[in-house]
Amino acid sequence: xxxxxxxxxxxxxxxxxxxxxxxxxxxxxxxxxxxxxxxxxxxxxxxxxxxxxxxxxxxxxxxx
Amino acid sequence: xxxxxxxxxxxxxxxxxxxxxxxxxxxxxxxxxxxxxxxxxxxxxxxxxxxxxxxxxxxxxxxxxxxxxxxxxxxxxxxxxxxxxxxxxxxxxxxxxxxxxxxxxxxxxxxxxxxxxxxxxxxxxxxxxxxxxxxxxxxxxxxxxxxxxxxxxxxxxxxxxxxxxxxxxxxxxxxxxxxxxxxxxxxxxxxxxxxxxxxxxxxxxxxxxxxxxxxxxxxxxxxxxxxxxxxxxxxxxxxxxxxxxxxxxxxxxxxxxxxxxxxxxxxxxxxxxxxxxxxxxxxxxxxxxxxxxxxxxxxxxxxxxxxxxxxxxxxxxxxxxxxxxxxxxxxxxxxxxxxxxxxxxxxxxxxxxxxxxxxxxxxxxxxxxxxxxxxxxxxxxxxxxxxxxxxxxxxxxx
Numbered sequence: 001x002x003x004x005x006x007x008x009x010x011x012x013x014x015x016x017x018x019x020x021x022x023x024x025x026x027x028x029x030x031x032x033x034x035x036x037x038x039x040x041x042x043x044x045x046x047x048x049x050x051x052x053x054x055x056x057x058x059x060x061x062x063x064x
Numbered sequence: 065x066x067x068x069x070x071x072x073x074x075x076x077x078x079x080x081x082x083x084x085x086x087x088x089x090x091x092x093x094x095x096x097x098x099x100x101x102x103x104x105x106x107x108x109x110x111x112x113x114x115x116x117x118x119x120x121x122x123x124x125x126x127x128x129x130x131x132x133x134x135x136x137x138x139x140x141x142x143x144x145x146x147x148x149x150x151x152x153x154x155x156x157x158x159x160x161x162x163x164x165x166x167x168x169x170x171x172x173x174x175x176x177x178x179x180x181x182x183x184x185x186x187x188x189x190x191x192x193x194x195x196x197x198x199x200x201x202x203x204x205x206x207x208x209x210x211x212x213x214x215x216x217x218x219x220x221x222x223x224x225x226x227x228x229x230x231x232x233x234x235x236x237x238x239x240x241x242x243x244x245x246x247x248x249x250x251x252x253x254x255x256x257x258x259x260x261x262x263x264x265x266x267x268x269x270x271x272x273x274x275x276x277x278x279x280x281x282x283x284x285x286x287x288x289x290x291x292x293x294x295x296x297x298x299x300x301x302x303x304x305x306x307x308x309x310x311x312x313x314x315x316x317x318x319x320x321x322x323x324x325x326x327x328x329x330x331x332x333x334x335x336x337x338x339x340x341x342x343x344x345x346x347x348x349x350x351x352x353x354x355x356x357x358x359x360x361x362x363x364x365x366x367x368x369x370x371x372x373x374x375x376x377x378x379x380x381x382x383x384x385x386x387x388x389x390x391x392x393x394x395x396x397x398x399x400x401x402x403x404x405x406x407x408x409x410x411x412x413x414x415x416x417x418x419x420x421x422x423x424x425x426x427x428x429x430x431x432x433x434x435x436x437x438x439x440x441x442x443x444x445x446x447x448x449x450x451x452x453x454x455x456x457x458x459x460x461x462x
Contacts, residue, residue: 011399012117013409018156019163030117048160051167054409055399 002062003038003046009057016049016058024049072098074105076373077237079444083349083377092378096362103371105350109385109398111362112374116351117406122151124354124371132239138247139234146297147411155407161279161286162294162411165272171414177212178422181205186430190460194437197314197454198307201427206306209419210299215271216260227253228303235447250296257295261288302412305347306419308443308450313341313424315451318436320391324428327393331425336393338420342402343380344391347450350375351404376401431458
């Protein structure tokens with residue numbers, strides 16, 4: 001599946017780095033970096049990340 | 065800590081220290097930070113936003129009991145192992161397990177009951193055209209919302225309110241002398257939480273505590289003691305803050321009657337009203353952090369161990385980020401930090417946001433021409449603030 005983080009909403013809190021550390025990370029400058037293409041086995045972690053995002057900025061965009 | 069510039073200084077443990085003051089505004093104009101009797105206070109939006117999430121700072125509340133002469137006992141053990149102050153993998157594991165129970169999709173089904181509750185509470189006093197807002201609305205509403213969330217009978221709210229308020233004394237400077245009372249209340253709340261956990265283990269329901277009892281993911285699980293500690297933290301952290309924030313909102317609208325009228329006419333602005341109240345008049349007036357290492361930031365050396373207070377109201381009304389910082393429930397604004405931020409971002413913010421979004425428009429519709437109706441009484445600004453007593457008069461409306 002493909003995911004998207006809305007950069008206009010994202011405030012770099014990093015809650016998603018707790019729920020899905022293999023997909024999301026905060027870089028040295030404090031900015032969120034993430035993998036756009038995510039293996040379907042991580043679906044539950046991605047859904048938890050979407051749930052937990054304080055500004056609800058994470059979306060699954062290409063859900064096959 | 066060293067710096068070549070002359071920074072402003074605040075004595076923030078002085079009970080008369082005021083966040084909404086010329087002292088803070090002029091300091092913010094001169095400098096992004098001030099020195100305080102604890103360490104430094106960060107005043108501007110851009111720096112609060114960065115430092116809140118900076119990994120070189122840890123959540124700084126863990127040392128609170130020790131700083132006040134409390135080094136052991138029931139309160140100390142709970143406080144120093146609860147999610148609020150944990151860091152690293154211990155924090156992440158517990159947070160991963162409890163987070164899903166707070167998801168918006170679990171909160172939404174509770175919202176109709178929040179509506180009924182708000183209307184019921186106003187029904188009880190509306191005809192008189194008077195209320196004492198804290199006792200008549202804010203405290204029962206905040207506590208009963210917690211009962212609804214936790215799936216415990218709303219009729220038990222006075223017990224929950226009493227225990228949460230007593231444990232709240234631990235955040236005051238009198239913690240040491242109040243310790244026996246605080247620990248009695250904490251022990252009682254522990255037993256209450258343990259009974260709830262045992263009940264849901266034996267009789268699972270489609271509810272919040274059952275979701276926590278069943279939280280088990282990738283081989284990680286929450287022990288009964290961790291779950292109990294988390295439940296007690298939720299009750300402790302959820303009641304006082306919501307009660308105080310509701311009262312602060314009323315204070316904001318007393319100063320902005322046109323906004324109150326607008327909200328009465330347009331209840332869909334309830335969410336914006338909640339955000340604007342928290343941006344301009346937050347209960348958590350600062351978020352505490354502690355430097356885990358010595359580092360340079362914007363020309364300042366912040367030494368390891370320095371307490372860094374991130375001022376929320378000051379940052380939320382910083383003219384550099386908000387050219388027109390006055391409360392405006394129709395405007396577009398950058399996010400505020402009234403719920404903290406980074407990995408320690410408030411766990412219960414979806415619930416708090418939902419219940420205040422419901423409450424403010426109902427209050428605005430039913431309490432017209434709202435005015436202060438007597439002598440009000442307030443907690444100091446430092447730490448978590450709010451009204452102790454807030455008498456109001458109004459013209460009742462259906």
